[in-house]
Amino acid sequence: MQNLVFGGNVETGEETIKRVFQTTTKEKSVMFSLLCWGLWMRRNKWVWEKINMSVFGVKHMAINFLSTLNRANARDTQQKNRQIEQAKSWSRPLDGWVKVNNDAACNQEREFVAVGCVVRDASGHFLRAMSNIVRGARSPREVEALSMREALSWIKDRGSSNSVYESDSKLLIDAMDKQSGSSLFHTIVEDCNELAKYYENVLF
Template sequence: MIADWNKSREEKSAGLGHQTNGIRVWCKPPDGWIKINSDAACIPGASQVDVGCIARDDCGRFLRAKTAVLQGQFQPREAEAIGLREALSWIMPWRKTKCIFECDAKMVVDAVNGGSGNSYFHMIIDDCKDIIKHFDEVLVGLRII
């Protein structure tokens, strides 16, 4: 993870880190904010979800990172929601203001910022919303990859 981060810093210094073939890549948050990216992976039939989170400051500098393996069989949308929930829970004791959380699952972002439901997925989203209530300034957005 550190090697990948160092490589991305080198590419940024060389002017390669903002646009690649018209595809938007990570953008730094506004001044005074931090950005936390989360992602999750699950293999159909496997009994675990792998989660990763990284926090960077308004200059793109690495602040901290976390990985976790959670036991259970989940659908991809549930795994992504779990990834966001893990990121929120992980950051909350450390910092509760000016945080932007990004994930690459539109259904998770839409659910956190809007609707409700009664599925297991929505129970995880409700957990996310409950955690968000403990933050002063927080945004949850979609990372375009």
């Protein structure tokens, strides 16, 4: 690579590229990279096709590529944001089913757990809700399991045979499906699975 002169100092092309990336902004570094790519494309056009591209053409090609890249990144960001918002929003169950959203909060100082759930139909219409207090100090995962157990017990007595239970605790949902153990948490999960047997169809 040919040596270059910068500020009275002689440096190799590799040193020049390294200096640019170390001393300039991210945006200018991107444009510098695209200009290098454009020069390489200009060189290939001449070597293989005998087409001589002007310096203006190289710059124009780099600017167009950067603009296309920015638009693609913006679309990707918007799509990801939409997916995040959709994941946060409530999704309807199948027709003929109800969805039960349950949650809980604990007060370690006063040693009680507040549990509750909201039931909505396939159109999102409110059907009923429940809240309850369970005495005793609990760990966070035990609190989530208690919320599920109370909701299962309450809905069971009201004849909703096709029910989807939704929780914000992935640990609890995973445990409902496959985990077992001897802790209090797993004992509550076993209670939940026993209550689920009273339903004709139930999903977690």
